[in-house]
Amino acid sequence: MIRIEPRQATSHCLKYGVPVVSAIVALALAAIPLALAGANIATAYREMFSGVFGSVFAFSEMLTRATPLIFTGLAAAIAFRARLWNIGAEGQLYLGAMAAVAVGTGFLDVPGFILLPLIIICGAAAGAAGMAVPTFLRTRFGADEVVTTLLLNFIILIFLQMMLEGPIKDPMGLGWPQSPPILDQGMLPPLIDRMRVHSGLVLAIVAAIIAQFLLVRSVWGFRLRAVGENASAARHAGIGVNRLLFSVAIVSGALAGLAGVGEVAGLKGYLTADLSPGFGYTGIVVAMLAGLSPAGVVVSALFIASVFVGADSMSRAMGVSSYLADLVVSMSLLCVLVGGFFARFRIVRTRAAAGGA
Amino acid sequence: MxxxxxxxxxxxxxxxxxxxxxxxxxxxxxxxxxxxxxxxxxxxxxxxxxxxxxxxxxxxxxxxxxxxxxxxxxxxxxxxxxxxxxxxxxxxxxxxxxxxxxxxxxxxxxxxxxxxxxxxxxxxxxxxxxxxxxxxxxxxxxxxxxxxxxxxxxxxxxxxxxxxxxxxxxxxxxxxxxxxxxxxxxxxxxxxxxxxxxxxxxxxxxxxxxxxxxxxxxxxxxxxxxxxxxxxxxxxxxxxxxxxGADTERAERSAMEPGAPVLSLRDIRVPGRSERDTLDIPELEVRSHEIVGIAGVSGNGQAALAGVISGTVQPQSGTIAIGGDAVRECSPTTMIHLGVGRIPEDRHHDGIVGSMSVAENMVIERLDDQEVQKNGLLRREAIARNAERLAEAYDVRGPGIQAPARLLSGGNIQKLILARVFEEAPKLILANQPTRGLDMGAAAEVARRLLDARSRGAGIILISEDLDEVLGLADRILVIHDGKLGAAHARDRETIGLMMAGEMA
The missing domain is CATH 3.40.50.300 (P-loop containing nucleotide triphosphate hydrolases)
Known part of the structure; x- marks a missing residue:
């Protein structure tokens, strides 16, 4: 007979091993659709690998892709640790991008050392506002933030499309629904010459380090963990749960907004309605894969970005659909969830009791 | 037969x-x-x-x-x-x-x-x-x-x-x-x-x-x-x-003269889901050096009473004063700052954050304290030292102060909570079902600590469904029924039992 029982304590080996094994299993499982698509599996994996590590350019492309994922991954990780289910990073990303465009495209013609921080602050503030509203609705009226943040994503996207057809449409854009470009001095400087990877990556990594530090070492992080793990005991101990959730919402939304700032002011230069191929949603996978640890988010964002970039390049080389990347990312989430189960429970074989069942 | x-x-x-x-x-x-x-x-x-x-x-x-x-x-x-x-x-x-x-x-x-x-x-x-x-x-x-x-x-x-x-x-x-x-x-x-x-x-x-x-x-x-x-x-x-059992070691309770009031409730009303758990207290006073036992069948308003004193329940009307200070805003923080030590009924649910360490749980009620934090950052050495000291003094046994609190046994979780509460030398202690589910040793320890606090000058409210516990510890016994308190006129099981069933004389 097999019985499932909770583990007393999760060892470090298990804690760090589960995500790594999940990622490897997900990659291995990708062989099945690859084989079904008729590709040579060994070649496909080689192409995927060289698509990320084959050249400085390939590697820099991966870092470029990882940048917004670190931000949205942090947004999800911080919120989820407090059991605030922010599914709205996608919308907050666009709010951040809109704010960046609003102040960065000529509304203010000031030097870069003023404009750039201003763009960053406004983008973060817009994202924060985007999460503050559903959090207010939850703490005040008990509205489930899973629903409100998710639905806000679509509202914000439609609002963006409306703006791109109207007030922020680029008059020089040949009729395309896109914003005017961010002023040159407002752009996040590139990290390597002639490559797309920009200083938003540095910002993202610094944000992850700060978040990790605050979570473990600060009183705010203490309160956040307490509220997330046992809100009732936290409340009993005098921790203002609603106030804490608000501060978490601000931080989480701001991080998602920064993802939008990075994409607009670091990469594209102007805003379109297809700025993000679902970075907000992928951020949730990144956070889960990282076990909701801010430091882990950096690693898992690099992994997920590698999968995307590698699969893209592989699909170009071998004529296999690039949707494979989405498949691997989804499978790694499933593997993490299954792996998380084994980290929390163990399977025990028991002797059948005398007489048989 | x-x-x-x-x-x-x-x-x-x-x-x-x-x-x-x-x-x-x-x-x-x-x-x-x-x-x-x-x-x-x-x-x-x-x-x-x-x-x-x-x-x-x-x-x-x-x-x-x-x-x-x-x-x-x-x-x-x-x-x-x-x-x-x-x-x-x-x-x-x-x-x-x-x-x-x-x-x-x-x-x-x-x-x-x-x-x-x-x-x-x-x-x-x-x-x-x-x-x-x-x-x-x-x-x-x-x-x-x-x-x-x-x-x-x-x-x-x-x-x-x-x-x-x-x-x-x-x-x-x-x-x-x-x-x-x-x-x-x-x-x-x-x-x-x-x-x-x-x-x-x-x-x-x-x-x-x-x-x-x-x-x-x-x-x-x-x-x-x-x-x-x-x-x-x-x-x-x-x-x-x-x-x-004849062998039960009852903690010795010596006679003591009650001092100044540490808690007074006036006209407190907390609406419940039904008439039965609607709390309605015209007056309740607890003085220092005094243990007031509240006996009653579960679900008669104990939760609301404990909630008001813990600060988690806002009464609809009435006034609360702790040690002479009127409580304007009823919140757990206010109560902690006014010197109320709270031992919650459900220690796993309200008492500890199971996945956080024993050391962290020991300071969770005083995060603003300079010993615990400096400029918003946790003073981890001081927190660890505090935990070592309390674990020693209150005999909290388990896999160590950095281990998650949920790994402790029920009795040790209660000792952790006692350490947190008693170490602050509270003026008023709310002990809600403090020995429920504990073995005899741990239960005796809880009783001893409560009596110590009483000698030191604390006022204690002891809410318990265990009539023997109330009879053994309380200086004064009140019975709660349908959200109303009545003073027990005699210290015997029968009188109190009848009152618990609603026959208030």
């Missing part, structure tokens, strides 16, 4: 980790007998019955149940199906009914093939109405169970057991949720069924119903049989002594 034995538990033992729930327990039951199984919380009554019913596998011992011919047969252990097949039925304290199905479906569910049931619905209904007629237990069969009253649901549970042709029926605290009238009717029905040949074991800690409705009483204490007595020979005092 027939002397034919229908059940024999032989030397059953069960341990959970380091806790011995049952040790070498023997129990027998005769045909047509109603046996009351008595004992304090945590005495091992429910564990014993769960072993009989196959929910737990005993570490040692055996169970024999009479077959239809009346000869005792060994029962395969750890298998509920075997117990059901042998004619043992159990009604749990918490109902196990599907609320969206009607009573008929609930009763038949699990005992018959579903397809056959479709054909035999009429037959099932016939059998049930027959059982209802014989037992006197009635319940509407065609109404979804979710719409039935608690008493009706319980009858459905019992009918469900009877439908399976049980010869032995186990009832775990059947009257905990019933009104006194419902309880009396239930026991009259049980008596009728026993005369019909059913053998019944019921778990209770209400002495009155045990004395009124059982034939024989078996008492468990700390997982061991401490005695059996024919109900005819028993009275409240003898049973109470058996339950609590």
């Amino acid at each position: 027939a002397s034919e034995k229908v059940l024999s538990l032989n030397g059953l033992s069960k341990r959970f980790g380091s806790i011995v729930a049952n040790k070498d327990v023997n129990l027998s039951l005769h045909r047509g007998e109603v046996l009351a199984l008595l004992g304090e919380n945590g005495a091992g009554k429910t564990t014993l019955m769960n072993m009989l019913f196959g929910h737990y596998l005993p570490d040692e011992g055996s169970v024999e149940v009479a077959d239809e011919g009346g000869t005792l047969q060994p029962l395969p252990l750890g298998q509920p199906q075997a117990a059901i097949a042998a004619g043992v039925g159990m009604v749990h304290q918490h109902f196990t009914l599907a609320e969206n199905l009607n009573a008929l479906d609930n009763i038949v569910l699990g005992s018959e093939d579903l397809r056959a049931f479709r054909r035999n619905r009429a037959a099932a209904r016939g059998k049930i109405s027959d059982i209802m007629k014989r037992s006197g237990l009635t319940a509407p069969l065609d109404v979804p169970v979710g719409r039935l009253s608690v008493g009706e649901r319980q009858r459905v549970e019992i009918l469900k057991a009877l439908y399976r042709d049980v010869r032995i029926l186990v009832l775990d605290e059947p009257t905990a949720v019933l009104t006194p009238q419902e309880a009396d009717t239930l026991f009259e029905n049980i008596g009728a069924m026993a005369r019909d040949g059913l053998s019944v074991i019921f778990i209770s800690h209400k002495l009155r119903e045990v004395l009124a409705f059982s034939h024989r009483i078996a008492v468990l204490r700390h997982g061991v049989n401490v005695g059996e007595i024919a109900t005819a020979d028993a009275d409240e005092r003898t049973i109470a002594r058996m339950m609590v």
